[in-house]
Amino acid sequence: MAAVRSSISEKIVILKIQALEVITPRACEKKYWLLSRKSGTTHKRKKEGYKKMTYRMIYLCMAASAMLMAAAPLMAFDLRLADPAQAAKLSDAVILDARPPKEWQQGHIPGALSFSWENYTRTEEDGVKWRILPPEELARALGAMGISHTDAVLVYGDADTSWGGEGWVVWMLAWLGHEGPVYFLDGGIQSWQADNRPMTADAGKNRAPTTYEVNLAPQVNISREQIDARKDKINLVDTRGFFKEWMLGRLPGAVHLGWEKFYQGRHRQVISADQLKTLLENKGVDLNKPVVYYCTAGIRSGYTWLVHQLSGLPGAVNYEGGTEEWAQKHPLTR
Known part of the structure; x- marks a missing residue:
């Protein structure tokens, strides 16, 4: 790709190609248009650039997609399994409770924030249900909760009421390109309680808002x-x-x-x-x-x-x- 001579807008698309989670000709056209806007191109130039977009860019998108799929095993994501004793020592980690909010309200690990998949999915215009929110919306939500992309995070659920949502949360962090270590509490809330660890219904203190930077891992x-x-x-x-x-x-x-x-x-x-x-x-x-x-x-x-x-x-x-x-x-x- 580096050998291909491109316009400024085309170069932006190539540099940002890693952020394309669904790479199709239609998606490439949409991303080209959005990135042209982001680069500060005038309306007239945007319109001309969009009309002049060639299939070369589409093929580049599709080629990048195949390369990224082939590179799946090389993804750098620091995921670790933790038992209750290990989890209790993670004093600096942000704790995310992936169960439904009502379960969190009834009792959770002290300091845990509620983060259920139900609150971070939506029905799209084409009628497809439970689609994950766009990366920028997830980043705003995480930042508003005081979570940075470099924070250590502990995720737990119950592999029951959450429908496996704790795994979805970990996957979401991987997809967003989370840079800090992510710990998964083995056995979830059940193992925590069986180990006689503390529980609370107190919502706790709000964390100071911060910035969550996305480096999408398609x-x-x-x-x-x-x-x-x-x-x-x-x-x-x-x-x-x-x-x-x-x-x-x-x-x-x-x-x-x-x-x-x-x-x-x-x-x-x-x-x-x-x-x-x-x-x-x-x-x-x-x-x-x-x-x-x-x-x-x-x-x-x-x-x-x-x-x-x-x-x-x-x-x-x-x-x-x-x-x-x-x-x-x-x-x-x-």
Whole structure:
């Protein structure tokens, strides 16, 4: 890409290409227009630049998409598993409770902030439900809560009422390019309470607002168009319920592994790397190819992505759009 001679606006697109989470010709055109505005180009020049945009830029976008997908295992994201004793020592970490707000209100780890996926998703204009908010909106929300991109963060849930939302929160931080270490409380609130750790219903003090800088990591997400283009080069794993969801329709070529298989024991602790590898191999998953987890809208599959990431196995991706997005353009198969 560096060898291609480009206009100023084209160079901006190339430099910002890593921030494209859904890379399609239409998305490239939209990003080109927005970045032209951001660069201070006049309205007349913007209009002319938009009209003169060539397919070379579209091909660059698509090529960048393929490169980013291939680079998925190289993502720099500091994710660590913590037991209650280790978590209790993280005095400087921001604590995020990923359960529904009503659960947080009834009792949470002292100092924990409520951060439920339900408050950070929306229905898009095309009717697709539970889509994650745009990165800039998430950054504003995190900054308003006093969370910086360099902060250490401890995330927990219950792998129950949260529908795996704790995994979605960790995945979201990875997608935003969080630079500080992210700790995941193994066994969630159940293990914390079983270890006789303190709980409170006190909302606590507000943190001073700060700036959260985004350095988007599109390699942990995938679009419907990318799945179409790479369907022979990826594994698709459906993490939804078997009878009420999988049997009624799924993505072509997918195998089924319900998200409940990714935790174990009464505290719902994450399974080991060996257990995960066995699960995947028993389903015929080729671990030399990226594993794309999906559910209805990326929540439960966010949890399975988390477990995969913790295992150290290569190539985990969360299809955030899920069957909600897929079914807008393609029928689900049986």
